[in-house]
Amino acid sequence: MNMIARDMSHPAGSEATAAAPSPSVELVDVCKSFGALQVIHGINLTIPEGSFAVFVGPSGCGKSTLLRMIAGLEEVSDGLIAIKGREVTDLDPSERGIAMVFQSYALYPHMTVRDNLAFGLKMAHTPAEEIAARVAAAAAILKIEPLMDRRPGQLSGGQRQRVAIGRAIVRKPDVFLFDEPLSNLDAELRVSMRIEIARLHRELGNTMIYVTHDQTEAMTLADRIVVLRDGRIEQVGSPREVYQDPDNLFVAGFIGSPRMNMLTASMQGEERLLLAKTVLPSPARAASGDVVTLGIRPEHLRLVPDNEEGLSAQVDFCEYLGGTQYLYCRLPDGQAIVAEHRDRATVFAGAPVRLGWSTGDARLFDSQGQRLR
Amino acid sequence: MTITDTFAQHPVLSADRPAQMAAAKALRAARARKGAIAYHTAGAAIVLFFAAPFVIAGLSSFRNGTEAQTAPLPPWPTAGFSVDSYRTLDSFGAGIWQHTVNSALVSLATVLLTVLVSLLAGYGFSRYRFPFKNALFVLIIATLMIPFQSILTPLFIILAKLGLNNSLFGLTLVYVTLQLPFSVFMMRNAFDAVPKEIEEAARIDGARDLRLLARVLLPLVLPGVATVAIFAFLNAWNEFLAALVLLSSNEHYTLPVLMMAVRAGRLGAINWGAVQAGVVVMTIPCLFVFLLLQRYYMRGLMAGAVK
Ligand SMILES: Nc1ncnc2c1ncn2[C@@H]1O[C@H](COP(=O)(O)OP(=O)(O)O)[C@@H](O)[C@H]1O
Ligand SMILES: [Mg+2]
Numbered sequence: 001m002n003m004i005a006r007d008m009s010h011p012a013g014s015e016a017t018a019a020a021p022s023p024s025v026e027l028v029d030v031c032k033s034f035g036a037l038q039v040i041h042g043i044n045l046t047i048p049e050g051s052f053a054v055f056v057g058p059s060g061c062g063k064s065t066l067l068r069m070i071a072g073l074e075e076v077s078d079g080l081i082a083i084k085g086r087e088v089t090d091l092d093p094s095e096r097g098i099a100m101v102f103q104s105y106a107l108y109p110h111m112t113v114r115d116n117l118a119f120g121l122k123m124a125h126t127p128a129e130e131i132a133a134r135v136a137a138a139a140a141i142l143k144i145e146p147l148m149d150r151r152p153g154q155l156s157g158g159q160r161q162r163v164a165i166g167r168a169i170v171r172k173p174d175v176f177l178f179d180e181p182l183s184n185l186d187a188e189l190r191v192s193m194r195i196e197i198a199r200l201h202r203e204l205g206n207t208m209i210y211v212t213h214d215q216t217e218a219m220t221l222a223d224r225i226v227v228l229r230d231g232r233i234e235q236v237g238s239p240r241e242v243y244q245d246p247d248n249l250f251v252a253g254f255i256g257s258p259r260m261n262m263l264t265a266s267m268q269g270e271e272r273l274l275l276a277k278t279v280l281p282s283p284a285r286a287a288s289g290d291v292v293t294l295g296i297r298p299e300h301l302r303l304v305p306d307n308e309e310g311l312s313a314q315v316d317f318c319e320y321l322g323g324t325q326y327l328y329c330r331l332p333d334g335q336a337i338v339a340e341h342r343d344r345a346t347v348f349a350g351a352p353v354r355l356g357w358s359t360g361d362a363r364l365f366d367s368q369g370q371r372l373r
Numbered sequence: 374m375t376i377t378d379t380f381a382q383h384p385v386l387s388a389d390r391p392a393q394m395a396a397a398k399a400l401r402a403a404r405a406r407k408g409a410i411a412y413h414t415a416g417a418a419i420v421l422f423f424a425a426p427f428v429i430a431g432l433s434s435f436r437n438g439t440e441a442q443t444a445p446l447p448p449w450p451t452a453g454f455s456v457d458s459y460r461t462l463d464s465f466g467a468g469i470w471q472h473t474v475n476s477a478l479v480s481l482a483t484v485l486l487t488v489l490v491s492l493l494a495g496y497g498f499s500r501y502r503f504p505f506k507n508a509l510f511v512l513i514i515a516t517l518m519i520p521f522q523s524i525l526t527p528l529f530i531i532l533a534k535l536g537l538n539n540s541l542f543g544l545t546l547v548y549v550t551l552q553l554p555f556s557v558f559m560m561r562n563a564f565d566a567v568p569k570e571i572e573e574a575a576r577i578d579g580a581r582d583l584r585l586l587a588r589v590l591l592p593l594v595l596p597g598v599a600t601v602a603i604f605a606f607l608n609a610w611n612e613f614l615a616a617l618v619l620l621s622s623n624e625h626y627t628l629p630v631l632m633m634a635v636r637a638g639r640l641g642a643i644n645w646g647a648v649q650a651g652v653v654v655m656t657i658p659c660l661f662v663f664l665l666l667q668r669y670y671m672r673g674l675m676a677g678a679v680k
Contacts, residue, residue, distance in 0.1 A: 073573050094579035106570035110592035119588075120578030167574070 022085070024049040024207035025070060025175055030079035032065055032231075039065055040231040042079070047209065047224065052201050055211045056218040057228035058254070063211040064179055066228070070209065071100050071177050084174045094123070099168035100177040103184060105160045107152040113163050114148045117170050138169040141203070158189045165200070178210040182217065194220060215255050219243070227251050249369035252295045258326065260363075261301075261337045263294045273364075276331040278311055284364040284372040292372065293365040298326065300361035301339035303353050310356030313337060317349045329353065427656065434458050434649035441646020458646030462654070465647070466631045467624040469654060476610055476627040477658070479541050483548040483609035484602050487556050490549070491601055492594070495560025496586060500572070510561070517554045525618055532619060539621045547619065548609045556601040563597025564590070599669035606662050610655070628655050 025047040032040035039062045047053045055063040068074040070081060072093035081089045088096045099120075107116050117138055121131045139145045142162045152160055161181060168176055178197070182190045198221055201208050212218055218225050219239045227234040227242060227250070235247045246252035252260050265275035267290045273282045275294060286292055304310045313329035316336075325341040339355055341347055364372040433445040437455035463469045497503075498510055528547055529538065537543030567590060575589040591598070613629040620626055626634075632651045636643065 071573075071577065073576065092581070093573075093577045094581075098577065100574070100577050102570045102574065104568060104570050106568060106574040108571065108575070108589060119575070119580075123579035123584070167578075171578075 022049050023047065023082075024051070024084060025053075025209065026080075026082040027066075027070070028080040028082075030066070030069060030081060031077045032062070032069060032074065033077045038077075038231065040069070040077075043231075043233060045226065045233065045236065047207060050205050050207055051224050052198075052208045052210065052222055053224045053226060054218040054222035055209065055226045055228055056215055056222075056254070057213065057234075059213050061228045062231040063213070063228055065231075067100075067177050067179055067209060067211050070096075070175070071098055072096050073100075094120075097174035098177055099171040099173035099175075100179065101161075101164045101168050101181045103180040105152070105164040105184075107160060107163055107167070109152050112149050112151055113144065113155070113166075116152070116163055117166050120167065120171050134170045134172070138166040141169060141200070142166045157185050158193060161185065161193060162196075165197075169200075169204070174207065176206055176208040178208065180212055181210075182212075183214075190217075197221065216257065219255070225255075227254060229254075246295075246363065247371050249293060249295070249365045252363060252365070252371075256297060258298050258338055258340075260295045260297045262365075263296070263331075263335055263337065264291065265294050266291050276311055276333040276335065280309065280311075281359045282364060283359050283362040286364065286366065286372050291367050293367075293369070295363040295365060296357055296361065298338045298340040300357045301337070301355045302357065303339075303341065303343070303347070304356030306354055308354070308356050310354045311337075312352060312354050315347055315349050315351045315353055318347055320346075327353065329355065427660075430649050430652045430656070434646060434653045436646055438646075442642065442644060445645050445649060458644070458650040461644055461647040462635060462650045465635050466626055469631075469651075471624060472626055472628050472631045473654065475541060475625060476629075479545050479548065479627055480606050480609040480658075482542075482545040483552060484605045486545065486549045487552045487605040488598055488602055491553060491556035491560045492586075492591075492598065494553075494557045495562075495564050495594075495597070496590070498557065498561045499564030510557075513554050513557055521551050522614060525615060528615075529618060538619060539625060541620075541625060544616060544619050544627075545609075547615055548605075548612060551615075552605045552608060555604065559597050559601050560594065563594040567593045595669050599666040603663060603666050607659055610659060 023046045025045075027043050027045040030040060030043045031038065043066060055066060057063055065074060069076050070083075072088065072091060072095075076089060079089075080087060083096055083098065093100075108119060111119065114135060117135045118131050121134065126134075135148075136145075139148060142165060144159065144162050144166060147155060147159060147163070152163065155163065161184075164181070181197070182193050185193060194217060197208075197210075201221075210217075210221055222239055224236065225239055225242050226236050229250055235242055235251045237245070242251055242255050246255065249262065253262065263275055265273040267282065267286045267288050268274045268279055269288050270285045271282055272279050273292060273294065274280075282292075283294075311331055313331050316328045316330055318328070319326040323342070325343075325347065327339045327341050327347055329337050329339060331337055337355065339353075347353065366372055429445070429448040432449040435454045435456070436445070436450040436458065437452050438457040438461075440450065440452050441458045441461070459469070466472055498506065528550075532538040532543045532547070535543070537546065571589065571593070572585065575585050580588055611629060612627075613633070616627045616630050617633070620630065628651070632648070632655065635647050635651050
């Protein structure tokens with residue numbers, strides 16, 4: 001415990017703490033190897049009490065492994081884990097004050113919904129009246145009372161997921177862990193369950209850690225997003241921070257849909273850049289002649305008249321989405337660029353357009369992909 | 374123009390719609406009836422085919438004393454029902470009751486031990502990582518390729534050294550040994566089919582070790598357990614050679630060994646009635662066990678666990 005306290009005062013150990021309330025989950029230099037393959041490379045992270053943290057990243061980046069180490073289902077190869085100020089690195093999953101909801105629900109198929117909810121409490125020898133009360137309370141929160149005597153096999157996917165969440169609630173955990181809980185649901189149900197989980201977080205106020213590869217889910221649910229790549233943290237911040245102020249190209253490209261346009265340019269002087277034979281103001285300073293990447297989101301692009309500053313481009317094809325239209329364009333130097341077009345006026349494929357933006361909306365990255373500010 | 378409009382104007386479908394619909398309906402009904410008749414006829418034929426041996430043995434075991442001495446043609450009592458054959462059967466060895474109890478003891482103990490050991494072994498092979506795991510597993514499976522007759526002599530010697538020859542317990546141990554490779558294989562597969570997440574959920578819920586096995590996993594591998602139990606029972610119940618070699622005193626004989634004596638008859642004369650009665654006595658527990666366990670054997674319990 002002392003060790004954690006000492007480590008947390010170290011700058012590397014307090015990456016995510018910004019005058020935060022008491023930490024709920026702390027990870028210090030957590031590493032994980034499967035045999036010779038290291039999949040988690042020294043994660044330092046602090047998740048404040050009551051926050052909704054989302055681990056997001058592409059498939060295989062180690063999100064589940066990290067979550068499972070917090071749960072105690074996977075041993076850490078190196079590092080420390082504390083939950084609510086208590087070191088739990090080597091504790092049994094049932095002693096960590098956590099509850100987990102799995103992607104595959106993992107309900108006990110031979111038990112009724114009621115028994116599924118009550119199982120953990122029975123294992124802990126909770127008195128029968130209290131079990132009944134807590135199960136009833138959880139059922140009420142999730143509106144699954146009519147299903148209590150059914151078995152998981154007789155439930156729909158959404159109902160099963162509710163039961164799985166209910167099983168977590170009755171444990172009254174300090175921390176809820178969710179591993180892609182909505183991935184098996186259809187699109188419509190996914191949205192409504194997402195709202196449900198957000199409501200649950202507001203009502204219960206517990207710390208929640210949620211793993212997903214879907215950046216929309218991350219953006220809508222999180223108050224703190226942890227972007228992971230190849231077992232390393234790329235950035236930690238609020239949805240607004242990671243969206244508007246990405247630290248590197250990976251985060252910029254991963255968060256936001258459709259993706260941010262990444263255009264290769266070279267600096268002309270310290271404050272202007274040359275892009276597709278056009279010289280434009282640069283959003284940040286860099287050494288003259290450097291090759292840089294200009295990131296600009298489709299929604300920040302607009303069609304401008306010929307006399308305004310911008311890039312001329314040719315529309316390859318258009319996607320009409322009703323409220324908005326995506327124009328897939330090509331710059332004179334062959335680079336692709338997507339622009340969102342909210343105007344009523346229809347744009348047709350093949351049309352020449354001029355794309356403009358305000359310099360403040362663009363982001364600049366160096367050739368290593370790091371953000372230039 | 375919508376799709377419906379297109380069909381409305383289609384000449385073939387627009388001529389006389391109600392009549393066409395009625396005709397199509399009648400056609401479908403006739404086809405369904407034909408299908409049902411074929412299905413039930415085939416089913417009845419198959420049932421007849423499989424039930425015939427039981428019926429023949431059952432009926433011919435009730436032929437009376439003199440009739441029972443002759444070959445079972447026709448295989449049903451022509452001179453009235455009688456239980457003479459069962460009385461004759463009882464006069465062999467130490468009495469049919471004693472031998473049935475012997476067989477039942479050996480078979481049930483075999484089932485119990487086999488299930489217990491293969492349950493734990495299957496769980497271990499499925500979920501734990503230990504050195505030489507796969508090599509050991511292959512080794513266990515490989516023993517299936519050794520004809521057990523070839524190890525009968527060593528087994529006999531080992532049992533003798535243990536002081537377990539000519540004992541039902543020794544025979545049980547031999548049966549369990551013979552039964553284990555297949556059973557461990559079955560149980561490992563059964564545990565492999567249980568999603569890891571269910572076990573992990575149970576661990577988070579605080580179930581560990583034997584409680585985890587008994588409360589969460591056992592119900593999920595019950596079909597595997599039923600299969601193992603059925604096979605262990607049938608093989609132990611019907612096994613002949615090991616019983617013949619390892620048991621030396623009359624009162625320990627199991628039913629197959631007794632049947633050998635019955636089959637040999639007295640003074641060279643085969644009592645067909647006693648043989649058929651023995652067949653019936655030997656068959657009933659097998660049927661009983663199978664009917665009792667087959668619903669687990671067939672049913673997949675995993676529905677609803679995941680996805
Ligand atoms: N039990 C395991 N044994 C070996 N490698 C594993 C194991 N579990 C996960 N991995 C590897 O670790 C990496 C991260 O996996 P995971 O955490 O499941 O990724 P994510 O959840 O982000 O998709 C993957 O490359 C995966 O192949
Ligand atoms: Mg995963």
